[in-house]
Amino acid sequence: MDLNLLTVRISSNLEDFDAYAYFSREAPAGTAPDHEIVCVDLDRDPYDAEVLRALSDRTLRAKRFRSGYYLNHIFGDPAYLVTEGRRSYVFGRRLERTVWPYFVKRILTDFAVDRGYLHLKAGGFTFEDGSATLLVGPNAGGKTVFLTQACLDGARFLTNTHVLVRDGEAHAVPSAVRVRRSPQFEELIDRRVLTPHLESGDFVAAPELLFPGPPRDHGRVRNIVITDFAPERPQGFERITAEQAGLFLGLFADAVVNYGLKDDLLAHHGGDFDAFTGSLATLRKQLAALVEGARCYRANVDMLDPSVRTAVLEELASGGGPGTAAGPVGP
Numbered sequence: 001m002d003l004n005l006l007t008v009r010i011s012s013n014l015e016d017f018d019a020y021a022y023f024s025r026e027a028p029a030g031t032a033p034d035h036e037i038v039c040v041d042l043d044r045d046p047y048d049a050e051v052l053r054a055l056s057d058r059t060l061r062a063k064r065f066r067s068g069y070y071l072n073h074i075f076g077d078p079a080y081l082v083t084e085g086r087r088s089y090v091f092g093r094r095l096e097r098t099v100w101p102y103f104v105k106r107i108l109t110d111f112a113v114d115r116g117y118l119h120l121k122a123g124g125f126t127f128e129d130g131s132a133t134l135l136v137g138p139n140a141g142g143k144t145v146f147l148t149q150a151c152l153d154g155a156r157f158l159t160n161t162h163v164l165v166r167d168g169e170a171h172a173v174p175s176a177v178r179v180r181r182s183p184q185f186e187e188l189i190d191r192r193v194l195t196p197h198l199e200s201g202d203f204v205a206a207p208e209l210l211f212p213g214p215p216r217d218h219g220r221v222r223n224i225v226i227t228d229f230a231p232e233r234p235q236g237f238e239r240i241t242a243e244q245a246g247l248f249l250g251l252f253a254d255a256v257v258n259y260g261l262k263d264d265l266l267a268h269h270g271g272d273f274d275a276f277t278g279s280l281a282t283l284r285k286q287l288a289a290l291v292e293g294a295r296c297y298r299a300n301v302d303m304l305d306p307s308v309r310t311a312v313l314e315e316l317a318s319g320g321g322p323g324t325a326a327g328p329v330g331p
Contacts, residue, residue: 002027003104003173004217005164006111009033010099013044019096024206024215025174035107036087039095052080052091059083060263065090065098071259074101100175105259108162108173110268112255113279117164117171118286119255123147124158124170124219127317132158132170132219134294135227136253142229142303144178149303150313151211158216160207162255165286168293171218176204221290223316224249225297237299237312245296246288254287256280295320 001008001023010019017039027033040047056062062081069075079092090098112119123135123143133150137143144160151157162173179202207215226240226248251257256265269275297316303309 001025002031003108005117005171006034006107007031008104008107009036010039011036012039012041012095014039014041017096019099021204022096022100022176023174024176024208034086034111037099037103038087038089039099040089040091041093041095042091043093047091049078049080052082055082056080057083059267061102061267065092070098071102071105074098105162105255106261106264108164109255109259109261109265112164113265113268113283115166116282117166118283118290120163120165120249120253121161121255121258122163122253123160124163124172125150125155126158126216126219127155129317129319130216130219131222131317132216133223133225133316134163134170134221135225136249137227138252142227142299145229146225146227146299146303148177148179148210149309151207153309153313155313156213156216157207157211158219165221165290168221168290169218170221172216174215177207177210179203179205179210221294223297224291224294225299225316226252227299229300229302231302233300235300235302235308237297237301237315240296240298242288242291242294242296244298245291245294249287249291250284254283256283 001010002025007027010017010023012019019039053066056066059081064070065079065081068078070079074097076097077093079090079095079098082089082091088103090103092098109119111117120134121136123146124132125135125147126132133155135143135146147157147160157177158170159172160175160177162175164171164173224245226245256262265279266276269279299312301308301312303312
């Protein structure tokens with residue numbers, strides 16, 4: 001699978017493995033993968049649990065896998081994690097619940113730390129001039145609606161959930177997009193083109209199925225928008241300071257914090273305290289530089305309203321500098 005800056009090979013002993021639906025782009029044939037994930041379904045090929053336990057990693061993550069806890073709110077049957085260099089084996093059931101929810105997030109974080117990138121949980125789109133807008137927000141804050149409506153209204157899709165940033169340039173991580181039943185996607189859902197998401201009621205699909213124009217692989221970050229849609233509160237689209245944006249992104253966008261990967265990062269550094277804290281210090285500096293170099297906004301807007309959407313996108317497409325002044329802008 002092609003993740004833009006790196007590739008991952010996913011293999012399974014199941015002919016139909018739902019994890020594949022979460023990737024939107026395959027790597028060219030013959031590409032040597034940067035990482036490999038081997039998923040073995042124990043209903044298809046049983047293995048002795050005691051043997052697997054003996055082979056399993058001694059990390060905290062492996063211990064949690066054996067208890068049926070994978071990452072964040074994703075749980076399942078006990079699973080056994082065996083790591084050999086850049087290849088990870090996982091034995092269990094319904095292992096699609098481990099691929100995007102854990103492995104991809106950890107692999108992206110390791111890659112970012114090793115190569116000087118910042119791994120963020122963020123959506124994003126670009127305008128015709130190549131400038132990128134990153135979207136960050138709490139769960140149910142309207143990030144997906146904002147991204148979807150922008151891309152249906154002329155912006156070019158960049159990324160859905162993950163982005164790697166270095167020196168102000170945002171690099172997409174190609175993936176399927178999570179969508180809810182809505183008039184725009186009703187036909188695709190009814191024709192069973194879209195795959196049901198891990199969580200009932202939602203679906204996933206490659207962005208090429210959803211939006212006009214091919215997705216972009218990268219863009220220079222011009223805007224950072226914190227989406228916080230709450231119709232019961234006063235609506236507005238306003239500039240915020242870089243300091244405010246940095247504080248928010250430190251909790252809601254930083255991958256190590258947001259996905260609970262601190263123990264994995266420490267293990268990645270072999271338990272080396274100095275290397276671990278050095279990486280954390282670098283991540284903080286990168287995040288501060290990102291928000292200082294961008295225009296930062298807070299959005300409580302209804303992007304389904306055409307007039308509001310037009311005003312917001314016109315503001316984001318304008319070429320003003322970052323600045324730090326807070327105040328109402330647009331609708």
